[in-house]
Amino acid sequence: MADERAVRSWQDTAVPSGVSWSDCIEQSTEWSVCSRSCGPGVSTHFSNRNLACQPQTHTRLCVVRPCHPGPTARAQPFQRPGVCESSYRSPMPVRFEHQGCYSARSYRPLFCGTCSDGRCCSPDRTRTALVTFRCPRGRIAQHAVMMIESCVCHYSCPHPNSSRGTRSRL
Secondary structure, three states: OHHHHHHHHHHHOOOOHHHHHHOOOEEEEEOOOOOOOEEEEEEEEEEEOOOOOOOOEEEEEEEEOOOOOOOEEOOOOOOOOOOOOOOOEEOEEEEEEEEEEEEEEOEEEEEEEEEEOEEEEEEHHHHHHHHEEOOOHHEEEEEEEEEEEEHHHHHOOOOOOOOOOOOOOO
């Protein structure tokens, strides 16, 4: 019901330049895979869901898994061949970092895990959260951030070396 209201309120919004929503065919792509298999990256998608019904690129920050062991990655025990751990939650709350700015609150993000049998683990279900960042000199910025809800292990790896055990900066 909330989604229906959001769509209805979006459709009822006045449109500039005489374009009516009945003339706009909504088009949108899925979010791309994160640009990096470990560490900070970006994910994009295209949509014309806006007042002008014009295609726009949307970007969100993402971290599939840390690259180096540290406070956001727990020690990976020796894995027997054929064993996969599809995901794990950061054992400690962390603040996301992006271009010298830090998230205003701490998070315990879910990361995709590792496999010892050649498979890779990547996000299966994600959501996008608007995260507030505090920057030097008091500036506040908001960025869309990919939040992983579940991961899946498979042989179709989007990045080379994405199955290897691999910190969380955006």
